[in-house]
Amino acid sequence: MTNSKIHLYLVLSVLTMPIHWLAHCNAASVNTDSDHLTFEAQVRPILKAACFHCHGEEKKKRGGLDVRLVHLMKTGGESGTAIVAGKPESSLLWKQIAEDKMPDGPKKLTQKQKQTIRDWIAQGAETARAEPKDPDSIRFTEEELSHWAFEPVKDHPVPRPAGFNIRTPIDAFIAGRLAKHGLRFSPRANRETLIRRITYDLTGLPPTAAEVEAFVSDETPQAWAKLVDRLLSSSEFGVRWGRHWLDVAGYAESDGGGGSDTKRPNAWHYRDYVFESFNRNKPIDQFLREQIAGDELIGGKPDTNNPRHVELLTATGFMRMAPDPTQTSNSLADRNQAAADAVQVIGSSTLGLTVGCAQCHDHKYDPIGIDDYYRFRAIFDPVFPLKKWQQPSARLIDVTSAEDRKKAEEIEAHAKEMDAKIQAKKNELAEKIQAAKLSDVPENVREETLQAVLAPGKEQTERHKELLDLYPMVKPVSFIAGFLVEYDNAAHREFEKQKEEVTKVRNTKPPKRLLRVATEQPDVVPVSAVLFRGNPSSPGDKVEPGELGVLTQAGRIPSLPLNEPSRATTGRRIAYARHLTNGQHPLTARVFVNRVWQHHFGRGIVDTPGDFGLNGEPPSHPDLLDWLAADFVKHGWDQKRLHRMILLSTVYQQSTKRTPKLDTIDPENRLLARANLRRLEAEAVRDFILATTGDLNLESGGPSIPVTTDAEGKVVIGVQKIRDGLAAGVRGKNDAAFRRSAFIEANRSLPLNILATFDLPEMKPNCDRRRSTTVATQSLWFLNDDQIIQLTGKLSDQLFTGQPTDATQRLYNLHQKLFATPPTDEERRFLSDFLARQEELFRADPNAEWQKKIKAQPNAPGKRALAALAQVLMASNRFLYID
């Protein structure tokens, strides 16, 4: 059997093992066969991650010991032999790790890892095959190179399990596994649950009452399919799914890194590009090519009046999303980190590999050498030339229309005139002040003091300096004019007012359209090299652009040019992008379909969507993953088709309900015998609340709504008012404040308070999988935050306006808005009781102003009670989780 066959055999044999065991094991231990351990299969991966660096890869081995091969360990180092086969107690290696003397860093081996090594020594310290003499001759083992994700995608036949409700091939794959464990699909969720689930999934919003009504009452067999199609064609689809891609791309509207986190006011063009691409169902292969090499897809010079050219340039913003502080902090280390972060984002988003881990030394888990890393990075080096670095502001491309440009110039000219007039008046006043200050100086030295003030710094005599020191309040006119706030505050205020007028004029300028692009500078072809220990000041061996070696097995070697003479750019990226999307690449399609799966089911088939390598989780359904990837490619990388197939499946439409049997056999639901309960993501918490209260503003695209901090340091929507260079309150943004969360400024250091509270991820540099926490601050937000109180108050008012008399109907309407279903009789009863008690409490509130209000509006306590109820319902798990 070849190695890959052994591997496949093992994967298949795992299918018969208890499923909870599978869910916990990692790639290395898939091969565990406790009867027979070998160095290559079980021990080397542990030593590679923990020990190789000092005891092998570095030229000078610590203690003279090299642990990369068993015979080298037997030979040993300065302290003698490291292992005695069959005798762990006499083996130095065991003694060192048993007492945590090694590894000597803060990370020690786990108990399980230690046990594996001990057992292996006890069994005789065997190798899988004869070892070579030279440790450098086997940098990577066959075990590593034949990891499933590096093998080509296989076209598995669709299984035909009997007795299941098979709607799509997905069902067949899932059912096939279920049958082996004696499991069945869970019943279909009810219609109210389904429409809420799918509307959240595809748009990030709750369904409206009318939408629920239409679906629930649609008795035709096509009802579900119609719903799927309606939502897939909604423009909110692009906002929701585009946002998922923005996580992967590390979308941020500030520079990040170690600098001052400068804002990126032009990043939104890329956000809109992504949303539109998803809405137009752009084939994903094309989508990837545009982002990696949009500029190279334009033949010749880009024409900024050509919308297609603008789109392609905008797409390259993808490579500019990573942290990049070089506008304010532009050292070689900063540039190198910015480039490395960008390469890391590209690697994790398209390849699903932690390529960046090989930046300083060989990858600790995957067969990716440091030279592999720099070959891969060389594909992008012309965009990130460390020696010919352009700062972010120098990379912007202006695509403003000629008409807008002309208009802006005219307005600017007018504003400049206004500025000049103000300055002239200021100088006039400053001259008067100077004269007054001068008059305080004794007459005999007055003229001399004035000369001292007027003398340029270099020409000042000792006498000048003496006079300046003696009469410090006499200053040049320009100084006084600039420091007017101290000399004549009233006049200063008046000038500030006039300046505001100028600002108003400037604000009428049509905004410039500036694109943050990634392209190459003409004739800049950096020489790429392996950077010793990742240090940009220590370039070593030169490298040429290339795919990761492990992905070129079986002759899949792309031909990447060094510098294509017929192009303005080197042509490296377009060649690589074509290779990535040629349908033969082992990772591109797998990684993408896995992400789609992840967002529909709460976790991917591979649960580490950014790490398909040896340290990632193995796929729960490898055959299905391959089938999906192959099918996706076969059908033109059609994203919406993939969604449709998933959504029409029986698997997707199952209930979330756990049962004792399911929890025993598959507590983590890796087999998908039910749906997963999911908490709303940060953006959805806010958008759901706004949609429910009717405040949501669905305007799409354009510059982001700015955020700032209020006086308490809380991040809110709005613009900081500035007075004398200091913060002076926040100016709100009215309707814009109710835009969807995806259009609120995504500032790294200023995440909007409500979004941060509900786990908005930090982009460092990107995010493959969001985490959701459950902390008291979230509860306090729902109980007490101003915003929730205001919004539920408004909602209650609306419900009263719609139904002034019928309390039961109001309760129905509220419940429907929140949960897409009316309350049950039981619920109606105790919710009404709550309302009655609250109303009574509010009526008895002795606050004088409130009592005055009740007199004027007798239904005020009832309104408050309904608002209090709406607040509880929004805080409840039923609202916050998707069933």
Place this chain on the structure above:
Amino acid sequence: MLHTSAFGLGSVAASWLLKRDGLLAEEAGEPFKPDLEQKTYDLLPKQPHHEPQAKAMISMFMLGGPSQIDLFDPKPELIKHDGKTFPGDVKFDNPAQASREIMAPLWKFKPHGQCGMELSELVPHLGEIADEITLIRSMHTGANNHIPSNYALSTGRATSGRAVLGSWLTSALGSETQELPAYVALTDTRGLPLIGGENWSNGKLPSIYQGTMVRPVAPRIFNLDPPRHLKGSPQEEQLRLLDRLNREHLSRHPGENDLEARMKSYGLAARMQVAAREAFNISGEAEATKKMYGIDQKVTRDYGTRCLIARRLVERGVRFVQILCHSQVWDHHGSIKTALPDRCVEVDKPAAALVRDLKERGLLNSTIVHWGGEMGRLPVIQFRDGLTKRDKVGRDHNTYGFSMWVAGGGFRKGYIHGQTDEFSHYAVDGIIHHYDWLATVLHQFGLDHKRLKFQVGPRELKLVESPEARVTSELLA
């Protein structure tokens, strides 16, 4: 805290290690290691580098720059030269109103305590605790305006965007309480201090190390108190209904840990409301205690209350408490003769009471109490609109020599450190730079300023960057 991770204890331990690495480990040789691992941060108590003297700190920050000349640093030469021209170089901040006319201290000094510490008549209560404090007369930042000097003293450098001392302490040491914020900023009823939230900013440290601003009036913590109309029974009813709804929901989703955790988080939120409310509620304090803090008098009520709350917070395990004044109220460019006594009377009694109260409760040994501003003032007159009468004039900024005091946490008692020149303009002897001060405070918390680091991208953040920074052992008992 309540989130039950699918990965169990292992990942918690691992993240703790990672975090400790990020803060403390000195890994030589791999300066450009990419930052790839997702780190998580918490506020659980952590081990310092060495045995600490102090566990908590209360900083009474006097923004604006109290006049050391009129409060802490008596200079007979100034009285001798009153009204004469200053003989040397003056570092003015505002030349528009500058003058070189020397102004003697406007108040009298006399010795206090067994140590004989000379203090002005404006701070009589401080005089009563003179034997408990270290008075530093030789502070120096050299950043001659409020904002830069404020940054220097609290973040180690005169630039914006850096994390303050309190954030560094909580990131390195965590908190002794999980029901109260680890780091609390108590603000003034009259408004926020200059630069607002930057006074308790985490800079580039993770945001959980940001100070929690406590409002000067109820609700003292944001979202901690219900809006007025829901307080009491209505919210209790709400929580009851919420619990019922969540229980029913859970019964339809048996075994969903996350749902259970969220139900509990409302319990924790309710407990936090109670714990924090309890900590902020001083009504149970003895009348004598309240009187000692001046809470019975209008002029000292606000500051006294906040000092007392600071003690209660430290008692309950809070690591760092800042008591801040509004805007830059000690910035006496004009009318110093009337304004300075007004300021002193508000804080002198409460500040002294705090030291006394902590001592009585056995907390002073482990709590650093600090009183001081970001600057002092010049020995010469600053004209305000050409006024020459002494009752309207003031003094301009001086960051080249100023005073502050510190008590508890292992600092020396009844000790005066350092000197300024004969006119109290420049510190000349035993100079304490802002970085020396920060290094010394860290040292008392068991932290080595050279090892306290945080990695962000290729950049290593440090509170104390100056290679000249020195733990000033002369200040320590």
